[in-house]
Amino acid sequence: MTQAQPEDAKRKRGAKKAPRFSREQADVRRSMLIEAATRCLSVGGIGAFTIDRICKEAGVSRGLINHHFESLDGLLVEVYKSSLYASVNNQIDEAKRRRAEASGWPPEAALAALVRSNFAPEYFSRENLLIWLSLWGEIAVNARLKAAHRELYDAYRAELAEDIAAVAVERGRQVDASALARNFIALVDGLWLEWCLDESVVTPQAAEAAGFEMLEAQVGPLRDS
Amino acid sequence: MTQAQPEDAKRKRGAKKAPRFSREQADVRRSMLIEAATRCLSVGGIGAFTIDRICKEAGVSRGLINHHFESLDGLLVEVYKSSLYASVNNQIDEAKRRRAEASGWPPEAALAALVRSNFAPEYFSRENLLIWLSLWGEIAVNARLKAAHRELYDAYRAELAEDIAAVAVERGRQVDASALARNFIALVDGLWLEWCLDESVVTPQAAEAAGFEMLEAQVGPLRDS
DNA sequence: GCTCTTGTTGTACGAACGTTCAACAAGCAT
DNA sequence: ATGCTTGTTGAACGTTCGTACAACAAGAGC
Structure with missing residues (x-):
């Protein structure tokens, strides 16, 4: 309490006020x-x-x-790009990378990795969900956000469909990959939503299991390999 | 233009002003x-x-x-009860009724009817979706809304699980009915969400098909009977 | 130490917000 | 007609909103 603070010493010596801002x-x-x-x-x-x-x-x-x-609305768009756009694009890029180096990643492993990334704690977190939820309500009303959202989801859906199709082709199965990708994304968003509104209903583990079940019903087992 | 309006005639005759409000x-x-x-x-x-x-x-x-x-917040709760609570409770009541009169409705028909009601135009409409979306964002923040929402979803999930279990039992299948009900609701909400944010991605018909596919993967065919 | 650039501050402003309440009038009872 | 009840109005209040901008000062360059 009586001990001199570094700032005090500084002020005494140089008679300088501490900067009001940096x-x-x-x-x-x-x-x-x-x-x-x-x-x-x-x-x-x-x-x-x-x-x-x-x-x-x-x-x-x-x-x-x-x-x-430029305005508060401009900041909202930046928030969207920074927290959602960035993380989803990250998933897309990693998926593309896995698909490129075909040697190390067989199709089903690549798809499984993409699925799992949806439920990893860094994405499937309570704070992230509230951000999504808040932004969803704005996307429906805000033209700029809606455009950004569509671009992002189209890209993600396309990447997911590619990974699904790769597994289906390899296994000789007939699958509507783009419809399945769309339904999978809907399921994931829905599970996030349920968890956000009532966390007692679903756990991240159960959500991941549900996601795999939907895909495996059409392309066969993905997890045990 | 010069023609006398009914109101004018009235005013002339009785010298009465038109009521300012009713x-x-x-x-x-x-x-x-x-x-x-x-x-x-x-x-x-x-x-x-x-x-x-x-x-x-x-x-x-x-x-x-x-x-x-009592306040604007009170009105919001009433909006929730009136537009969402009421319609979902309606679905629950009809489902209960179908399950009660066991003669006319075999389990799979009752379940199919409940599924279909989710995608009927009166519920699966664009304006309804925007209401849901707006309210979801509020539920996460507003304690009163959250309580109402949980009560409603618990009831709906339970009813759906009952209908699923009835089919599973009849067909001798082992199914986690409550988990399947939860996943189904998540899928439906997710599809609504996708449609709301980008209507070109999904049609009500495709959404209904996706809903049936999820259930049929576990309890067997529901539509062709 | 000095100047200059420019990131930062904080006040000012009009608009819109939720709420309150005294005054009003519609329409039933008489 | 007349009075009474009460649903309705609209102004007023204090607060908070987004934005603009003149004044300020931190920190680099000299």
Whole structure:
């Protein structure tokens, strides 16, 4: 308590006040704001996506959002791209990579890996779900978000269909890969939704099992190999 | 243009002004407000759920909502009960009725009817979907809505599980009915969601087919009988 | 130490928000 | 006609919203 703080010593010696704020590179500050905005979204839903709350969460003043983003709506699009777009695109890229190096990854292993990534703790988390949920409600209303969403889902659906088709061809099965991919995505989103609204109904393990069951009903076993 | 309107004739004769508003029974007015609020929700999402817009949509003055409901939040709960709770409970009641009169409805027919009701145009409609979507985002945040939602989904899941179990028992199949019911509901909600965010991805017919496929993979054929 | 650039602050503003309530009038009872 | 009940109105309030912008200061360059 009586011990001199480093700041105090500094102030005594140089008679300098502690800086009231620190300057950051534009992209660093943008990331900070996006992260703070994401945190607001995951806690209070779209109703908490406000200039005041986001700036308070980020520990900056009210004027900064409009300095780094064209508007609050622009920040929302960035949040979408940063938290959802990025992670899904990550899954797509990894799937493409696995499919490219055909030697190490037989089709069923690649498909199984893609399925599992949907239920990995880093994606299938409660905070991620609340972000999805909040954004879904906005996508239906916001044209810019809707465009971004369609592009993303089309890409993911296509990649998933490719992986499914690869397994089906290898096993000589007749499968409507794009319909199955669409249904699988619907099931995953639905399970996320159920979990988000009532976590006692489903566990990540049960959700993963349900996902595999849907695919295996059409392309045969994927897990035990 | 120069033709006398009925109102004008009336006014001339009796020197009476047209009534500025009409009085309604409390429950009638409440229904009007709930319907107007629902319309706002289905068009503009939760962001359009405001006193001003709802009253304008209903054609009444700003003060009326707080006269008939404890608050705007209370109105939201009523919207939930009126548009979702009611329709799902309707499905549950019909399913119970079918299961009661065992003579006319063999288990597989009862289950098929329950499945089909999920994709009937009166439920699987674009405006209904936007209402669901808006409310989902609120359920995750609003304690009162969350409680109502859990009660409703528990009831629906239980009824669906009963219908599934009845078919499984009849056919001597070993099925985890409650898990299958949960997965089915997740699939349906997911398909609704996909359709809502991008209507070109799925049709109601394809959605219904996907629902049947999931169940038939475990309990056997349901449609061709 | 000094200047300059520019990231940051914080106030100001109008609009929209939910809520309250005194005044009003529609329509039934008399 | 007249009075009474009460559903309805609309202004007013304080708050919060998104945005704009002049003033400020942190930190690099010299």
